Amino acid sequence: MAKDKVYWKGFDHLANTEVSKRLSENEFAEDIPMDQFLGDDNLMGNSSTSRRDFLKYVGFSTAAATLAACEQPIVESIPYVVKPDSLTPGMPAYYATSYVDGQDFASVLVKTREGRPIKIEPGDKARFNWGTNGRAQASVLSLYDSARLKQPLKAGVESDWTTISLDLKEAIDQSVTEGKQFVLMTGSVFSPSMKLVIENLRQSYANLVHVEVDAISNSKVLDVWEDLTGVRSIPGIDMKAADIVVSFNEDFLSSSIPQQLSSDYAFRRKPGKGMLRHIHLESNLSLTGSNADKRIKLKPSQVEFSLAFLLNFVSGTKYHVGKIDKILTDQLERVAKELIAAKGKSLILVGGNSTSNAYLCAALNAALKNFGSTIRPDRPIYTQSGSDLAFDNAMADMNQGQVGVLVIAGPNPVYNRIGFDLALNNVEYSLSLTDRLDETATLTDAAAPVPHYLESWADFAPTNIDFSVSQPVIRPLFNSKPVIEVLSELVGIKKSSKDLVKESVISQGLNWSQTLHDGGASIKIDSETLSISEIINRAITSVKVANSTLNTIDNSVMEISLYQKTVGAGYQSNNPWLHELPDPISRCSWDNYLTISAADALAMEFINETLSNGALDGSLADIQAGEYSLKNVPVLIQPGQAAGTVGLALGYGRKKVGKVADGLGVNANELNLSKGFGSVVISKTDGMHQFASTQLGNTMMGRKIVNEVSLNDFINDPKGSTWNEKPTYHTLDGTIGTDEANLWKNHDHETMHMWNMSIDLNSCHGCGACVIACHIENNVPVVGKAEIRNFRDMHWLRIDRYYSSDMTAEIADMEDIGVVAKYAGMEKPGVSPEVVFQPVMCQHCNHAPCETVCPVGATVHSREGLNHMAYNRCIGTRYCANNCPYKVRRFNWFNYQKNERFTSVNPSQDDLGRMVLNPDVTVRARGVMEKCSMCIQNIQFGKLEAKKAGRPLKDGEINCACESACDSGAITFGDVNTRNSAVQIAKNDSRSYHLLEEVGTQPSVFYQTKVRNRI
């Protein structure tokens, strides 16, 4: 039975060490460090202030403060001279635009207040990639990054745009006379107006070489698809048409492929007949892998042979499959059978920038007749077009001194490619059009600022049927100029980027105002891809060539696989929200590290140890990949990591990005693994690394915390009597449920609204976009690595991750395992543990333990089912946090907005960063408790809008920040007193249960049982 499964939060939890025990008893592992926040230790020790003096000071300062309080400061109120029509002070205005940061693309809605953007929300669902991941959510803070370049620089000295333009023009003219190249290096270009400008440039300058380079290259895969379909693009994926998805190392939920699939995935994973089955084969435990129904561990080098094996099995061919061990072939055979059963409705995805993998994957999809159904070459996605070949050629030309002018607009090759810094020395004139003085821009002759996407006009054609526009929502903060204007000036077109974009939109036959309002439009351009039969032919022919090149890799060699965390490729590294969010899997924040399996760690003597205060330390390792190496990489033991493999996240080890992330982590690009994986040699070095892990925080031991059921059980017992039993109490009046066993009177929840929230554990993928959205909406302070290490994170919403043991009661019954052995097995970590995610915020208990213990009545209950927190009443006893069974209350240990300890991490410490604060939410001071308010500002706003219009509230009108950030729709919020509201339906669902229901807190938040499609 599912409920007998033992979940554990980490190795320490499993071993039940002293610290783990202590943490489960108290919220904080060690005593409160009074001296730390009272002042400097030395100063305190040497102070000659006696007790008597101290009292005098206190008396005097109290009197002085009282007197000072008598006089009111003069507050000015300065209205507009001419108020813009579209703006009402105090009311939000929304604009549709497109988010691009060099890596991601999304259609978003921007919330502005008094003319400044404060929140990014998902865009119109008719647009391509309408959802927001963590990076898109956090991108609004990158606008207010004080590390952005403010003025054009020439040789490091402040200059102006006229000088930069003249210099550039002169350098280009010189390169023409000298017969040298003019290299324009950009990210992937899928903007029609930009393409037009580059085309014009090419016609004016015959020596122009345009190089597209992606931070994380997908060039080889693009080459393969170009070969197969005739168009250099990734084919679209229709997850909704699939019944089974088999993914090899492809973390598609974290969007390492350019199409956002999480909403479709969640849609198809609704429990019931025909639920999408997901099999994941990978080496690192990825976010996607942890959501799979079946996860098979394999080394990166085994992917191609596994694909060949499946291809042989499906189509009866006899491709070379190398040496795969029996266990893996058995598993693959089962996968193959499932795939054959779902022919035409299956989907094979493969990750990594590898030619042979891409060919094999295409051939397998062809053999399974997936082209045209789940794989849509007629819907090509153009958001990635970087070419390794073009880049390598350009770099070779640079080294040979053939490049006269180099304009880098966007990419940061000094950071993510090897040898570019040296090649730059041989370029006569180089100009960086950049948002900051990054690794590349500091080495170029000149650097000039470009606007942030929230300050720019742009247009995009991400696919052949979608057209999106980007409009500025704020005037440019700095003296920046869009790349498109700089380039079009070179060919003598002096038009603003707005005019260029407008021309482009109108040339598509679209209405300018309507397109701007909607953030884009649907268009229809016939894709130039070949016919599906031709693609299938090509896929099958090319695979023979690809298969013949496969080499068997020695099994004893350690293999590395690079992956992405929330920070992605590192474009937004200076954004503290992305670092503060703990990694969904490892629950470590502010770091990247080498993930290693427990068995390998034991063999190589790597250790992870927990200190007396609960903080985690880990050994350091050196990595050698051919001639490239990385020193002092922290090692983290990761359950679910395939033996013989290690993982390392990209996007860290930045040196010139800003105060937040400089020197944070190691740069995985230095290993020069263009495929994204390869063999390495790992060796242990001296020293220990300090992790900032939240893994030991807030343990909830062996109870029905995450309820889980297999799909078969769910279908056989839809009422849930066997898998979702409600706890009961035995009393003198007989057996009663938790809602009847009351010590207190019930609140009146029937008369007005009753706000409830449902969290579907089946749809929650654990990505953490909701956590970042909550941070932004509620002005939650960033506390930085040191404080997280002390378990003083301020997240109002956290996503607990539990590993499970592979042993369940069903398996024990089936395999005839005895009771003792069964429980022993449950205690042990599985070879490949299943993972569950559970977002936990304040549960808004209707019998709240926190409310009864507050000595000052700072936390009280509302008749709308919410647990209110009045910050200005709170005197900081922290009694409520100790009494909270869910450990969701957060204490402000410091004045994060002022304390200089947080200057480098907290955005609200400078005037620019402060602009992102939500004006409707109080910024909490030191010494008060805070917690989830269910976005009460949105509730109040929504109610008022209804009252202003004189109509009843509509269901779905009021959204919590976490709810609207969730692409997969895992969170539903609303009034259960509204008939047939989404949340009322969810509450009455058989899957619904309360967290720790037996405690009798009667929470307003409830969870939906996770259903796993096991076979």
Next chain:
Amino acid sequence: MPEEVVLYFCITQKGLLNSCRMYIRIRFLNFIVLRVLTIVLTISALSIPLSAEVDVDLGKKLFKSNCASCHKLDKKLIGPALAGVTQRRSEEWLLRWIRNNAELRASGDADAKAIFEEYNGSIMSAFPALADDDIKSILAYTDAVPVVAPPKEISPGLPIAEPVNDSLLLYIFGGFLILFVTLLLQIRNTLKEINGQNKSTVIQDFNLLTQWLVGNKRFMTAATIVSTVAFLYQLFWFLMGIGVETNYQPVQPIAFSHKIHAGENQVDCNYCHSSARHSKHSGIPSTNVCMNCHMYIDGSEILNDAGVAKYAGERSPEIAKIYSAIGWDAENRSYIDNYETKPVRWIRIHNLPDLAYFNHAQHVTAGGVECQTCHGPVQEMDVVYQYSKLTMGWCINCHRETEVNTSNGYYADAEEGTQSINERLALKFHDELITVEKIGGLECGKCHY
């Protein structure tokens, strides 16, 4: 109330803010007493009836509502200056012109055509609704007002303009009191003398009384208790008053009078504070809103209390501040190109602490609360002051007593087959008054988040 008194009050206020709050209270009480006295005195002294003709008054009214946007009496605006127009044109011609000038022009009247061309073909509106008497009244008004009034000193004889010195009054009263007591003592001593008793001085009497009181234990105990309680009571209210800025009346950068705008001219509060209906902020009007009217009204026609043009027919210096903020060239009647605007830096009067969330729309639109409920008689204030205490207790009291506007569709309407909030409230509270408190208006999280 005379303007000088207001100013004086304002200055007194500002000065006293820096000293003790207790002192403010005493001074304020004093002041209230004096103010009442002053008003009584003023009203009794001011029984001068206005000896104006009725039709001129009507004419003034009609002129302001119909003509003032294009015409002034003494100056060209969009149309010509109208003072003495009856001397320039015949009454009959004027009647025809005002009622429908286009018709008059079409009829081929040479004068009409000439004036039309003189003003570059600007078309004057027709006023067919005005009766002959109305037009005659307007004309009478244009005649009645002197073209240019010489700047005059405000005559000291008029009681209304006389600043009343409150401390002088206090001295006079005090003098009377001393005189009265002295007289009483004199009488007493005389009586004593008649009775053959010894005369006693005041000091001697006082010493005797003190000795007796100090010797009396009961009195001393009672006195100690009373003074302690009084002290604590005063201390409590002193502390409670910290941060409460009732009557805060700062001097604003422009001497804007709500009395003139909202009171005399009946401009709706929402016309300028338009966002109060939609947003949490009432919004201070942006300068372009001022210009909606002040493009035409430059204050030159303002009369002082003596009935004489206050600014000698010149533009009001206060209205000139608006022009300088937005860059309006009053001579050429156009906005100045590329003008660097100077936003007006008003002093905020009602300052709620950041921890309290207040929404105007909730009260104005949803609750239907009058502005004056919290802001006091703004239409009578020349200089706005903080009328309410703006303390949490003040908010809470109102929420306890005020009935919810349950006619709003939010409460009254419901989807087919479901209960509206009103019906649910009726089930719970039956016939009781539904106050804000009953729907959760006292809960912390409604205003603090």
